[in-house]
Amino acid sequence: MRLRSEPCARRPCNTGTGDRMNWLLLRGLARQSEHWGDFPALLADAIPGDRVHLLDLPGTGARSHEASPDTIPAIRECVQAYARDLPTPMILVGLSLGGMVALDWACREPQDIAGVVAINSSSGWSPFWHRLKPDRWATVLGLLADSSVDRREAAILSLTSNSEHPPQLLEHWCELHHRLPVTRQTAIRQIRAAARYRPPPQPPNMPALIMASRADRLVNSRCSEKLATLWGCELADHSWAGHDLPLDDPQWVVARLAEFRHRMART
Known part of the structure; x- marks a missing residue:
């Protein structure tokens, strides 16, 4: 793990050790809050007193x-x-x-936002062949065309995770889709939104942390590195996890977030 400790420009926040902080977790493309699994509970246990909230994207x-x-x-x-x-x-x-939504929020509407973390996100500051690796273009197109929920969810898990998981995880993902399906139109509109997004070149006026998986098989980790360099932000990268870093190594992500929280409390 490589850690760059240069902080982004920041504003004063009431984040002392005795102050309660609220965490808002936002999932990615065609995923919903239940795809976080046990991660929110792990984060809440790691930072007693803070509250963890989940919201779904439209x-x-x-x-x-x-x-x-x-x-x-x-x-x-x-x-x-x-x-x-x-x-x-x-x-x-x-x-x-x-992560793109979080970054845009922190940059454009920073009121009441104390800090921002983006995990395996990309932006228009990186070339398109880094934002989606060329050898995955056909796979993504196939996912959009496949009408089988079981095949599609299995392919998503294979594409975004570098770890072995119990069969119950895939069964749960399929059940989630049957219960609350994400339409093909939603996926296409989200892809369009992600493809066109470019955050401001100026960093948000608050502490920021960028996380990246060097072994991400979907998005090149150079996208995160580019953003961290552009903003002069802290970059934490993981050596073996896939695109779904909180799924592959949740304890590592929780530890980095706890460290980020404690650094905020000392400012």
Whole structure:
């Protein structure tokens, strides 16, 4: 693991050790909050006193009946509306597409946001062949065309994870889709939003952490490195996990988030 400790520009926050912080977790492309699995509970256990909240992006999970916008700012505006009754201050944590939403929120509407974390996200600052590895283009197109939920979910797990998982995990993912299906139209609109997104070149005025999986077989980790370099942010990278880093090594991610939280508390 490589850790760059240069902080982004930041604003004063009331994040002392005695202050409660709220974490908001945002999932990625065509995924819903239940795909976090046990990760939210692990994070809550690691930082006693803080609260962990989950929200679905439009078109997924509890919002599967809604149409997904096809731009990251519009998706972010929806999520902000969903979050209006959540307590603040918040640390945003987003995986992949969820990371883009978190970054856009932190940059554009930073009120009540104390920190932001993006995991295996990409942006328009990187070339398209880094944002989606060329040898995965056909796989992604095949996923959009496949009508079999079992095959599609198995392919997603194989594509995004580098670990072995019990069969119950795939069974649960299939059950989630049958119960709260993500439409092909939602997936396409989310892909369009992700493909066009470019965050501001200026870093958000708060602590920021970028996480990357060097063994990510979907998105080149150079995308995260590029963003961390551009913003002068802290970069933590993992040597063997796949795109779904919180699934492959949740304890490692929780440890990095706890360290991030403790550094915030000391500022």
